[in-house]
Amino acid sequence: RMTRLRARLASSGALGKALLSVFARGDLKASDWEDIEDTLLSADLGLEATDQIMEALRTEVKVSGNNDSERIREVLRQELLKLVDLNADRELHLEPGEAEDGQKQAAAALVVGVNGVGKTTSVGKLARILVAEGNQVVLGAADTFRAAAADQLQTWGERVGVEVVRSDKEGADPASVAFDAVKHGLETQADVVLVDTAGRLHTKGALMDELGKIRRVMERGTQIKETLLVLDATTGQNGMAQAKVFAEVTNVTGIILTKLDGSAKGGIVVSVQKALGVPVKLVGLGEGADDMAPFDPESFVDSIIA
Numbered sequence: 001r002m003t004r005l006r007a008r009l010a011s012s013g014a015l016g017k018a019l020l021s022v023f024a025r026g027d028l029k030a031s032d033w034e035d036i037e038d039t040l041l042s043a044d045l046g047l048e049a050t051d052q053i054m055e056a057l058r059t060e061v062k063v064s065g066n067n068d069s070e071r072i073r074e075v076l077r078q079e080l081l082k083l084v085d086l087n088a089d090r091e092l093h094l095e096p097g098e099a100e101d102g103q104k105q106a107a108a109a110l111v112v113g114v115n116g117v118g119k120t121t122s123v124g125k126l127a128r129i130l131v132a133e134g135n136q137v138v139l140g141a142a143d144t145f146r147a148a149a150a151d152q153l154q155t156w157g158e159r160v161g162v163e164v165v166r167s168d169k170e171g172a173d174p175a176s177v178a179f180d181a182v183k184h185g186l187e188t189q190a191d192v193v194l195v196d197t198a199g200r201l202h203t204k205g206a207l208m209d210e211l212g213k214i215r216r217v218m219e220r221g222t223q224i225k226e227t228l229l230v231l232d233a234t235t236g237q238n239g240m241a242q243a244k245v246f247a248e249v250t251n252v253t254g255i256i257l258t259k260l261d262g263s264a265k266g267g268i269v270v271s272v273q274k275a276l277g278v279p280v281k282l283v284g285l286g287e288g289a290d291d292m293a294p295f296d297p298e299s300f301v302d303s304i305i306a
């Protein structure tokens with residue numbers, strides 16, 4: 001997994017290389033420290049994390065100088081590991097439960113995010129992972145605003161070998177499709193129901209109403225155990241502002257960070273976790289069905305500073 005992440009990340013090793021080239025300049029002047037700061041900020045680490053890393057690097061240079069690139073790299077590595085947070089719970093909690101009548105109750109997951117971030121693709125890839133782990137999965141196409149969205153999910157369903165519950169009516173109530181998906185999951189004794197939602201950029205109030213209604217109807221049949229927010233790593237700080245709105249209106253339990261294969265700015269992992277207070281659980285590493293992996297902090301940090 002580590003080599004795959006390293007190979008796929010557009011920034012493979014870039015942050016480490018860029019920083020070490022500044023440290024190699026010899027006596028560090030104020031302008032060199034500014035270059036170090038710029039390098040950290042341009043990796044999308046965010047201001048707070050950048051300050052924290054700068055502080056640790058300044059201390060290291062004060063104590064041991066800047067001739068030993070291995071030590072500098074190690075300080076950077078340790079700071080990034082702290083920032084990424086090794087203790088965060090990155091498991092997907094999608095074990096089925098038991099209904100009052102003793103029947104198996106599928107665990108439900110809601111997948112939310114702005115259009116174009118890779119939501120439908122992520123639902124397909126996640127279904128594939130869950131199926132590979134032995135789960136019976138049902139997909140719900142609750143993005144009813146674009147007819148193409150349900151077709152796209154259907155294609156994923158066929159590819160991965162899982163059933164897709166959808167409405168033939170464009171503009172149907174997304175909550176009613178989500179309800180039908182949960183119902184079908186219960187009837188077929190499925191393990192997991194994954195619901196893809198619409199990602200229109202509405203007002204905050206409208207988004208809250210729509211997701212709130214979807215949640216309420218789904219929870220009549222089962223428990224929503226995960227709400228996964230999909231975020232496109234290539235959109236940087238802009239994408240983050242939109243992501244924050246989702247986190248404010250619904251109880252997000254994990255982040256799926258997509259298109260990490262096309263981003264030179266791996267630091268987004270740190271800034272998004274800080275901004276939303278939610279761990280990155282999965283990363284998207286390409287357009288193919290197998291291009292998703294659980295987020296592994298250590299291999300991630302190694303891959304950006306290698």
Ligand code: GDP
Pocket residue numbers: 113114115116117118119120121122199258259260261262283284285286287291
């Ligand atoms: P949605 O509108 O959020 O449902 O987004 P889609 O699932 O339709 O994805 C939008 C585009 O992003 C498609 O062309 C996907 O193939 C592409 N995509 C999704 N995830 C990834 C990823 O991890 N890496 C890359 N390179 N492309 C991705």
